[in-house]
Amino acid sequence: MTRFWMLGGLLLGLTLGAMSLHVPGTRELSIRDNMWFVIIAGISLAVYLLAVWLVLHRPAPRHTVWVVLLVAAALRLPLIPVLPFLSSDVNRYVWDGMVQVDGINPYRYIPADPALVPLRDQAVYPHVNRAEYAPTIYPPAAQAIFAATALLWPSVTGVKIVMVGFEVLAVVCLLRLLAAARLPAERVLIYVWNPLPVWAFASDGHIDAATVGFVSLALLLRTRRRDGFAGIVMGAAIATKFLPAVVAPALWRRGARWRLAICCALTVAVLFALYSSVGWRMFGFLRGYGAEEGMTDGSGIWLLAGLARAVPLPAIAVPLYWTAVLGLLAGLAGWLAFIRRPDDPVALCGAAAILMAVVTFAISPHYPWYFAWLAVPAVLAPYRALVWLAASPILFYLDTFGDRFIWPSVVFVPTLLLALADLRPSCVAAPIKGNT
Template identity: 50%
Template sequence: MTKRLSLLAILGVLLLALTVAGILVDPSAVPGPAHVAMLGWLVILLGISAAVYFLSVWWVLRAQWPKQTVWLVLGIAALLRVTLLTVPPMLSTDIYRYVWDGRVQAHDINPYRYIPVDPALAGLRDSRVYPHINRKEYARTIYPPVAEMVFGLAGRVWDSVNSFRLAALAFEALGIGAMLLLLPLAGLPRERILIYAWNPLALWSFASDGHVDAIAVGFVGLALLLRARRRHGWAGAALAAAVMAKFLPIVVAPALLRGGRFWRPAAAGLAVIILGYAFYSGAGRHVLGFLPTYGAEEGLDSGQGFWLLAGLGSILPLPGFAGALYVALVALLYAGISLALLRRPPPANDAYRLCQDAGLLIGVALVAISPHYHWYFAWAALPAVVAPSAALLWLATAPLLLIIDPIGNSHFLWPSLIYLPAAALLLVELRRRQAQPRPLPAATGEIACPLQSR
C-alpha cells in the first residue's frame, strides 16, 4: 500500500514539474513568430502532462487505496493551482473582459449597455486591463447574468485579474466538494476525485486563465449532487445557474429529468433564468449582448464553424442552408438520445447512472458542436469522476491541441485529431449501452456501484 501511494505521489510531483516547465516556457512573453514556436513547446509539455494524467487515472481506478489517499490527491491539486496563480494568464485574454465587466458594475453601470470603447466608459480605462480586452471595439459582453453577477461581486471586492481567478477556483472547489459528496452515494472511493482535480485542461483553463466555465463546473457539480439526493427543485435551480454562467451545460438537463421528475426542476430552473435576466433588464434588447452575432463570427451560421461540415465543405460546395440543416439533425439526434435515457427506469445505483448519462450527453454535444476553444471542454471531466469513460476522458483532455493551429485556420484537419477518436469512442459507448439489459426499477436508497473494483 505504501508503495502504491509513493508511486501516485511521484506522478503528482511529475505533473507539478511539467506545470512549472510550462510556466517557464511562457509563450505570452515572446512576440512574433517565436510566440508560435513557444506555443508548440508548451503543447508538447501539456501533451506529456496529459499522458501522466491518464496514467494517474488508470492507476487510481485499478488499485485499492487507503482512505488518506484523497488528501494526497487534493494536496497535489492545490499545489498545481497555486503554482499557476503565480504568473499572469498565458493562453487567453478573456479574463480581462470579466474584470472590465466587474469594474463597470462596481460603478453601478449595466454591463450589457455599452461596448468598452464607448465614451461613456472612458473614465474606467487603464493601462492594466483595458488594452487586453478582446472585441472591445464592437462587441457588448456575451456572458449571461449569473456570470455577470460573479464578475460584479469580484469587481467590488478586488479589481484585478487575480480576483476573478480566485473566484474561478472557489467555484471549482464547489464542484470538487460536490463530487466528493457524490462519490460515496455511488459506492465509490473519494480518491477518484483525481479524475477532475489533476486534469491538465482544467488546470490551465481555470487556475491560469480563469475562464468563466469554472462557475459552470461548480453549479453542475452541485446540480448532480442535489439530483442524486432527490432534491429535484434545487437541482434544477443549480443547473439553471450553470446555464446562466455558460450556456452549454443545458445539455445535461435530460439526465436530471430521469425518472419522471420534470415540473419541479423545470419550474425552478426557469425561475432562475427569468430572475437573472430581469436583474439586468435595464439594458433592454441588449441584455443578450454579443450572443446574437457570435454564431456568424464563429462560422456557425454558414456551417463552416462545425467540424463535420468544415470537412464536407473542403470536398464539395455546401448550400446556404447547410448550417441550419446540420443544427436540425443534431437536435434530432440529441433528442433521440435524451428520450432513450428518459424512457429507461431509474436504476438502483442512481448516482452512478446519473453521471453516466450526463457524461454521454456532454460527449455527444461537444462532438456535435465542435467548439474551437480548448477551455470549453474542461467541465467534461466532472461527471467522469463518478462514471469515467474513454470518450469523456478523451474529450476532457485532448482539446489541449486546440491551443495551437499548425495548419492555419482549419476547422477540420487539425481538430480531427480530437473529434475523430471522440466520435469513434462515443459510438462504441452507445452500442455498449444499447446492448445492456434494461435495469429494474429503483429500490429505496443507494447501493454500491456494480462496476467498482476494490
Template identity: 40%
Template sequence: MSIWQAVTATAPARWIAAHPLLTLGLLSLPLYGLVLVHGDFRPRRMEPFFPIFFGLFGLYALACVIVMARRTSSLPLIFLFAVIFNLILIPSRPTLSDDMYRYVWDGRVQAAGVNPYRYPSDAEELTDLRDNEIWRLMNRLDAVTIYPPGAQIVFAATWRIFPDSVAGMKLVMIAATLLAGWLLVHLLKALGQPPERALIFLWPPLLMFEVAHAAHVDALYLPLIVGAFLLRARAPQDRVDWRYEAGIGALLGAAVLIKLYPAILAPCLWSLRDAAGRRRWRLALPVATALTVLAGYALYIQPGVDALGFLPTYGREFFNVSPLMRWLTDWAIANDIRWWLPGNLGMPLLMVLVSG
C-alpha cells in the first residue's frame, strides 16, 4: 500500500471525503476570525488582508467545484455557514470602505426631519447632528448624499430600529443577501438546476467583506433582482400576463431606487421570445418600472432640493475605474468626446446588445 493510499484510508480522510462542504466551511471559520484579530486594514495595513482573502477564496473555489460536480443534500449547511461567516464579520470595523457611515448619517438626518438631498453634511444647518463616531468618519463631507430614494427609505427605517448603529446597518444588509439566496434557491429549482448551487452566491468571501464588513448598499437590491428573474422564470412563455410583467417591472424599479445601475438589466428581463420564437415587448413592465421609480423620487422632491444629489458630479469623476472604463475614457479623450459619456452611455448599450 502506498503512502497516499494509507493516508486516504484513515478515518479522518474518509470523514472529510464524506463531508467536504462541512470541512471547507470549518476551515474558513478561523480565516474569518483573523479579520477580527487583525483589526483595521487601512491605512497602510492592507498586506495581511490578501492572504486572508485568497485563502478564503481558495476554500470557496473548492466548494464551488463540489456543488457543480455533484448533487448534495447540504442546503441547510450552506445557509448555516453563510450566516456564520456574516456574523463573524459584524464586529469588524468597516475600514475597507467608509460608505456605511454615510448610510447611518442619512438615516440620522431624516430622523431629524431633514431631506437628505437638501444640505451637504458639513452645512451649518446640520451642525447639531455631527459627532466623531459617524460624521467625522464619512467621506465627501462637503457633498450631499448620492444614494437614491429607495436606499434612503432603508437608511431611515434602519436608523429608527438601530439608531446610529453600524452593526444594525450590517444586519440589514446581511438579511438582504440571505433573502436573495433563498430566492435564488427557488429560481434554480424553477430553471431545473440543483438548488445547492446557491452556494456560489452565498459563500464568496467578496460578498462577505462587501456586506458583513463594509455593509455596501448593493446588498439591498440583490433580492429584488433575483425576485424579478424568479418571476420571469415562472411567467407564462406563450402569452403575456400583465400581472407578471407589472410585478417584474415593480421589482426592477425598486432595485433602481436602491442604486441606479440595475436599470441595465431591463433588456434582459423585458425582451423575451414566446413559445413560437416571436419577440414580445410587454408594455406593462417598463410602465411599472417607470412608475415605481417616479413614486420613489416623488417622496423626496421638494422646492430647492435636487433629488439626484451628488450623482451628477460623481458621474464625471475619474478615479478607481475598471480597465474597460479607463479604455473607454482614453478613447473618448483621444477623439475629443466628453470623457464621461462613453461609460455612462456605452455600458447600458452594451447590455442591450448582449441581451438581444
C-alpha cells in the first residue's frame, strides 16, 4: 500500500504545483506559465501511467481502494474554489442557466443580444466566450443541468461542484461494475487518478463530466439488464453532448425487444421538445462550430492536417474521410450489437471503448476534455491505446498557436502504435483483467 501512498502523494504535489502557477484573480496563464503547466502535467501523466501499471500487474493489499479514493478527493478539492484558468467554457454554462431562470429559451439569443442586457453582470458575462456571434451549442440535457444549477447556486463554483458530483456518480457505478466483474475495486484508479478529468472537471467544470456520469450509469444498468432505464440514461447522455450516441450499439441486447432503443429515442425527443420553441435554432451553431474547429475543411482533423503538409488535398478529401469514418463506425456498431453480443461487464465496456475511441480519434479534437470520457470504459477494459488516449491529451493544454498536426502527434502516433499492439487476438478477446 505504501507505493500507492507515495504515487498518490506525488500526484497531489504535482497538482498543487501546477495550481500555484495561477495568479489569483486572473483567468488564464501567461505563455511561460502555460509551458510550465504542461511540463508538470507531463510528469503527472508519467506518474499516473506507472500507477495504472501497478494496479493492473501487482497485487494490492486489502483496502487499497480507500487510499485510491482519498487521493482522488484530495486531487479535486483544492481546485474547486479556484477560478478556471485553462478554459472559459464554464462561464457560458452559468450564463445559459441564468438566462433560463429568467424564463428565456437559451437558444433564442446570443449573449450579446440587447434583449439580455438586464442579465449582464461583471462576474460572468465579460468572460462568456463567443458572446458576440454564437448562440449556445450545448444540447437540451446540458441546458437542463445548467438551469438546475443556476436555481441552486448560480456561479462558476456551483457548476464545478455539480460536475464533480457527476464524477462521484461515475465512480459509484464503476465500483459496482468492478464488483460485478469480480475485479479489484482499486482498479477505479484508472479513472480517478487520471490527471485529465481532474483538471477538466474540478478545475474547469466542463459538461463532459455529466457525460461521464451518464455513460457510467448506462453501462451499469445495461449490465443489470435494466434496459429501459439504460435507454433513458443513454438518451440523457446523447442530449448532453451528442457523441455518446456511438455507445448505444454496444448496449444493444436482442432479448430486450427494442426497449433500450425506444426509451433512448423517446428521452432524446422529450428533452429536445422542451426547448423546441425556437425551432431549428437549437442547432444553429453546430455548423459554425464545425467550421471554426476545422471539421468542414479538414484543417482541424489530425490525419488530414498531416496529409496536407505533404500534398495538396483535393476538395473531396474531407467528404471521403467522414464517409470512411461513418462506414467504420457502422460496421463496428453492427458487429458489436448483433454478432459479438457483449453481456459481461468487461466485454460490454470493451465494446463501448472501441466505439468511443474510434469516434474521438477520428474527430481528433484539440480540446483535452473531449478525451476524458474514455477513462470510463478503460477501468474495466484497459487497452493500452485506450488508457493512453484517455490521459495523454492533457498535453494539449500547451498553446501551439493553431498547429493541429505536429504537437498532436505526440498523442495520436503512440495511440496508433498501441492500438496495433492491442489488436493481437489475445488482447482483443480479453483486455487485461489484473489481479482478482
